[in-house]
Amino acid sequence: MLESYDVVVIGGGPAGMGAAIKAKELGLKVLLLDDNDFLGGILPQCIHPGFGLHYFKEELTGPEFAYRLINKLDGVEVKTSARVIEIQNYSDLEKFVTYVSPEGVKKVATKTIIYAAGARERHAFEIGIVGDRVAGIYTAGEAQALMDLYGILPGRDIVIVGSGDVGLIMARRFALEGCNVKAVIELMPYPGGLARNLMILKDFNIPLYLSHKVVEVRGRKRVEKVKVVKVDENLREIPGSEFWIEADTLIISAGLIPNVKLLQEIGVRIDPATGGPVVNDRLETSVPGIFVAGNSLLINDLVDYVVEQGETAAEGAKEFIENGGIKSTRWIKLVKGENVRLVAPHYLSGERDVWIYARVQRPIEDVTLEFPEIGKKLRLPVVKPSEMLRIKLRGEEIRKAKEKITMQVVKNE
């Protein structure tokens, strides 16, 4: 006989732990699987503060945040060094999960799955960098792991691609270790990170090149210089604007992509805008009983939201198990309107309040966030692609819509 569970949570980062803790509180039998040797996902290597203001009501570092969650896992069966290699959707009520660990290849049965396997970073080849394939090119997360998990300093003269929070935090990290951070290069005409992280550039005197891109790396064995070129408003390169920066290290912080390969293999529908699955307000994917949370759902900026998604998914799993499926309702589609780049969840039942997560296309000041079909409006001083919008829609509001609700962001007259 296979061992069987109510919920198998795949991924032991904050989303997965949040889901497992909640599922256990709801009285479910939970198995949590992670392929690292330790829990916490990416958190243990994020030694800077900025975690947990919403969830724990105090500011923590990544390892502290992870530690607190780990302490709440009591009663959850946990396996680390356990890599899930296959999900089988036998029926809406019965699924199998196969994982590899030093104990062997094992298959377990489960009623539901909460998939919280995080994301991966875009690498140099994906963003079209050509030239020599030499040492000294790292993704930001990889460099962070080298430094903060394994105590290795990657280089001394650093160029960072991408001014998102990850890139900025790595800029500070390198500067604090005595490296010379020569530049942060940003493709867009505006910076990608949170305002508080942009302060880092001022604090450490690091030049930021907006509307620029790194196009080429040259070096014999290791990076020696990188070629930068300016782009116009359509992101087209401006001929003659090229220049070289000497550096021994190039850090790529060009965004994350949800890790959804295992889900794609069983036919889960993916939203090209988020890169994660299309989900309903229980964060259930297009395959019944499979829920998703955290960066596998969409790329988040705050760990607190990630945990929240884990909890929502756990509540979904509970309802699924109790009712033999999520009760069918008239699903109201949430669609992207003007200046909205992505939004999730995609289908709303109107039976409950729901947190909406969204990102805009471009930064604008003095705007109104509107849901015209239900007459909801919210005035905001500013919106930026780098800052995820999180809005609660109430059940009764949602029920006012016939078949769809549009979300749009319009500039105030």
Next chain:
Amino acid sequence: MIKVAIIGAGITGASIARVLSRYENLEVHLIDKNPDVGWGVSKANTALIHGGYDDDPDKYPMRAKLCVRGNRLWHRWVKELEIPHIWNGALVVALEEEDFDELEKLLERGIRNGVPEMRIVDREELFHLEPGLNPEAKGALWIPTVGQIGPIPAVIAIVENAVANGVKIHLNTKVKGIKVQNGEVKGVETNNGFIEADVIINAAGLYADEISRMVGLDYFTIHPRKGEYWIFDDTVPGPRRVLFPTPTPISKGIVVTTEISGHLMIGPNAQDLPPEEKENLATTREGLEEVWEGAKKLWPNLPPRSKVIRTFAGLRPEPTGGDFIIKAEEEVFGFINVAGIRSPGLTSAPAIAYEVAEIIQRDLGIKLIEKEKWNPYRKDITRFSMLSPEEANRLIRENPAYGKIVCRCNLVTEGEILEAIERMKFIGVKIPSIDSIKFRTKATSGTCQGSFCRVRIIQLLSKAYNVPPWEITLKGEGSEIGIGDVKALLRGENSA
């Protein structure tokens, strides 16, 4: 004992070493300046076992003869040595009616060279063989004998087998001069001392002209001809066959194929570089664009650019005259040139190796005596992703390291990494590098390009070679992954 020094541990030198390891009166030394085997031309190419129809036997008799023979020999070698391979055949596609004239020529030439089983197929059969092809295609030359292998895995396999049969390897050993006395070779001078030799075989790839000049023979030069490639994520569907356009006088054209690990690969173009640019392996935007445009003609459904996981370039060693130069040089007794091994050198390598053995007997008058016991077999490294659950469980029970996934994209386990390290040590790899692990296990070569697993491989290498982790290299000396421990600069060290 007759001492043989082979310069160059690429596919050519390795194959020669293996064939010569069979003889009991030879002491074979295989020498390479790189930290590992197969890191020259053999590293970056299209990885095809060609059919042998496109080499003109009047202009390039060596290529024409050895390619067809090499193709046949690979069938045995891939089995004996457990080299990853696939025999999926190739189509030279006619997009225009005029192209059929060229296909007829290739067919005739193939028949002359002795290529079996070729034929021209019509539209209907073409789309049966390759449903995803450009719908405009009119027909094709079908060459069922074409295959694909893993080129570096092949070199590694051949070398492991050669070492098991007594060949001595000298890595990180650069040949700087050759000692010749009274018109006979005496040995090679290297950065690691003098290596005595009665026979010297020059299989130095791009540098074969320089080595030849060391004995005063400069009747040929080698210039690099760059080819660039794109490789896509393994979720992108690729063709079942190897697809060629109709060739032009200078090139076999840009190939579209699914390489043996299941990734769609397109390339190469052909750009001639001056002889001094033998290390110029940089990809270029112009070159990659040319490949993209070329590939699109055969395979219109190229994926979005965001699905690329790697681009790379290789250098073909183009010799004066264009044909392989394989001969015992009369002026310098004991010196054998195996130079200008450009495409189809990978295909021809086993045949080249037997040719060299024959030259040693015929032209140097050395009678070769077969060993009573010679081991033709070599076992491939464990590949966890290919095992059944039962096999995997048996393995993990014996050694739990096989239950620990290190590379998520390609499902490579810690056990495989440790096994790769053992094999590196067995053939004498002294500088631990991530590329050495990659070429043996495929770790770091998947969708995420190692951003998760590289750090873990560094830990394993650091422990096995007993060096600090920042000294682990990406690809040999000068490519260390770090400059010290995380406080090195603050302590005032390493601040160049």
